[in-house]
Amino acid sequence: MLVSLSGRFAATLASVMLLAGCASVPPEDDPVARAAYEEANDPLEPLNRGIFTFNQGVDTMFIRPAAEAYRGLTPRFARDRVNDALDNLGAPLDAGNNLLQGDFRNAGVMVLRLLVNTTFGVFGIMDVATPMGLVAKKEDFGQTLAVWGIGEGPYLVLPLLGPSNPRDAVGFAVDSFLDPVDRIAVNNDAEGFTIARTGVRVIAAREEMLDVLDDIERTSLDYYSAIRSLYRQRRDAEIRNGAVPGPASSPGHFDWEQEMEQGADAADKAR
Amino acid sequence: MLTRRLFLSAALALGLSSAFAVMPARAQGEAEARDFIQTLASEALEAVVAPVPVPQKINHFRQLFIKGFDLPEVSRFVLGRYWRGSTPEQQQEFLSLFSEMTVLTWARRFMDYADQAGGTSIQVTNTTPDGEHGMLVETRVLRPGGQPPILATWRLRSTSGQWQVVDIVVEGVSMAITYRSEYSSVLRAQGGTMDGLLDVMRRRVAQMQAEYGL
Numbered sequence: 227m228l229v230s231l232s233g234r235f236a237a238t239l240a241s242v243m244l245l246a247g248c249a250s251v252p253p254e255d256d257p258v259a260r261a262a263y264e265e266a267n268d269p270l271e272p273l274n275r276g277i278f279t280f281n282q283g284v285d286t287m288f289i290r291p292a293a294e295a296y297r298g299l300t301p302r303f304a305r306d307r308v309n310d311a312l313d314n315l316g317a318p319l320d321a322g323n324n325l326l327q328g329d330f331r332n333a334g335v336m337v338l339r340l341l342v343n344t345t346f347g348v349f350g351i352m353d354v355a356t357p358m359g360l361v362a363k364k365e366d367f368g369q370t371l372a373v374w375g376i377g378e379g380p381y382l383v384l385p386l387l388g389p390s391n392p393r394d395a396v397g398f399a400v401d402s403f404l405d406p407v408d409r410i411a412v413n414n415d416a417e418g419f420t421i422a423r424t425g426v427r428v429i430a431a432r433e434e435m436l437d438v439l440d441d442i443e444r445t446s447l448d449y450y451s452a453i454r455s456l457y458r459q460r461r462d463a464e465i466r467n468g469a470v471p472g473p474a475s476s477p478g479h480f481d482w483e484q485e486m487e488q489g490a491d492a493a494d495k496a497r
Numbered sequence: 498m499l500t501r502r503l504f505l506s507a508a509l510a511l512g513l514s515s516a517f518a519v520m521p522a523r524a525q526g527e528a529e530a531r532d533f534i535q536t537l538a539s540e541a542l543e544a545v546v547a548p549v550p551v552p553q554k555i556n557h558f559r560q561l562f563i564k565g566f567d568l569p570e571v572s573r574f575v576l577g578r579y580w581r582g583s584t585p586e587q588q589q590e591f592l593s594l595f596s597e598m599t600v601l602t603w604a605r606r607f608m609d610y611a612d613q614a615g616g617t618s619i620q621v622t623n624t625t626p627d628g629e630h631g632m633l634v635e636t637r638v639l640r641p642g643g644q645p646p647i648l649a650t651w652r653l654r655s656t657s658g659q660w661q662v663v664d665i666v667v668e669g670v671s672m673a674i675t676y677r678s679e680y681s682s683v684l685r686a687q688g689g690t691m692d693g694l695l696d697v698m699r700r701r702v703a704q705m706q707a708e709y710g711l
Contacts, residue, residue: 258578259689262681302642437609445602445705447697451682455675463669470633470650470666477574477673478567478631478654478663 267381268454274383278450281388285432293432307351308430313362314343314350315423318406323365327373332363363467367404368397372465381454389457527624530632530653533660537565538619538636545608552711558604567654567661568596574663575676579684579691587691594698601705613641619649630655631663 251269252259268274296305321336339355339362347354356362371393372378379392387398402408411419446452459471544557572592573580580588623635632653637646652664664673680694687693 256689258582259685261578262685266678266682441606441609445598445605446679447701448679448683448686451679452675454682455678456670459670459674460668466669470652470669471671471674475674476652476664476671477571478628478652 266451266454267378267458269380270382274381275450277383277385278453280385281383284386289428289432290436292429293436296429297433297436305430305433308426309434310343310347310353311350312423312427312430313353313364314340314347315407316364316405317343317362319366319401319404320362320364322404322406323367323370323401324363326367326370327365329363329365332365335360335363366397367400368394368461369465371397372461378458378461381458389453391461394461526626526632526655530634530660531621531624533565533653534634534636534651534662535619535621537561537662541565541607542611542619545604546611551709554608555601555604555709555711558607559600562600562603563596565662566599567656567663568592568599570654570661570663571595571599571673571676574673575680577677577681579681579689583691587695590695591691591698594695594702597702598698598705601702601709610638620646627652632660 252263254260300308317336317340321333321340324330324333324336339353339360342355342358342360343350343353346352353362376393378394382390382392382395384390384395387395390398408420408423411417442452442456443449462471541558541561544561545554547554547557569592572588572595575595576583576591583591618639620637620639621634622637625633625635627633632655634651634653636649636651638649639646648668650666651662652666653660654663655661664671666672683697684691684694687697
């Protein structure tokens, strides 16, 4: 059963690889389609859609059922404790990225959180630091690269990992490799710990997303492009630390007359 | 010398008076926008928790939504370049299908939220002017069981003295930008034709209406 399934996956992936090249670029004399193409920032769309479908298959068969079982078997209180523990294990990496971004204050906050939550919070299962005013500022290396001025590059959907782009993919690889907690575990021959941590992280994250993703899938006309837009906006907001997009690229202020004349407008380029 | 001093004090007086004139107007705008969102949110929640059949809840919610949102403006933003290339009939049909889709989408979200939270609350935390006729109203949508509140920012625009919502930004994600990206993707997949898009929308609206028994 498993063999035939993985065989089918391999076949799907292979056919996707063969069929995919780049999306056809709309011709110069069709400025409307051209501008929409550029706004999507997705030159590898056919390949990305293939991987997206593959990921959905994996999700439907393995990850989603695990997340639903996890939700069904545990009370919210227990899941909150798991999330707090995962956050605490991530705190050293968050501290490092805050430091690399020149945010010394929040790097210090993350170190204090780690100390307080690991001790008074019983190995991190209770986040006692937040009520004390030590509010977490999670940062990953993709965000650090963005702060250093590196652009996102074209949208990418990675097998199993999902929505990304070259900058965030590099960030993810660096974070995975340099995570202090995982380093310590590996150096003490406890690879099992890092594998278990990753497994719990995937299932806990999926559980938190169950309702939101269902809602988006149900209400969107094109789930793939809705997720693409959401991912890019979320990352953008995280990098800007929560600021709302400017009025120039929003309804009510948006100069669509000008946009028609110029094809691609400055507002979108600025985003 | 005298003229110069006169000139300076006149300029100062003018500057001060215009500052005084602007300040209360702005404060008044912020208070109005705050009240508008508070009222809209509580009326919408009341509409979906009312002890009446679902189609009636949705009808009430639809009235509030269509009055509170500048849907023609959002439609133009969402279609962007394609809006101008469409016939008035296509624009009209887009507006009505788009309105119905957003109404049903947000009615469901409000109903789920009200079910989950029992007694519910949306707190206005801040207002900031946004461009010439706009206002950003920041809110915290409180959730039960110690879950962190959701941050939702409402982008308002005032046309002839009446506030209307043009966008909702939830945790940094703009509803209008998401729709814009999605609809232009569907349009491209349909060969850039409005009729193709309208066809996809008609089917989706029918499907959503069937779910509610409308």
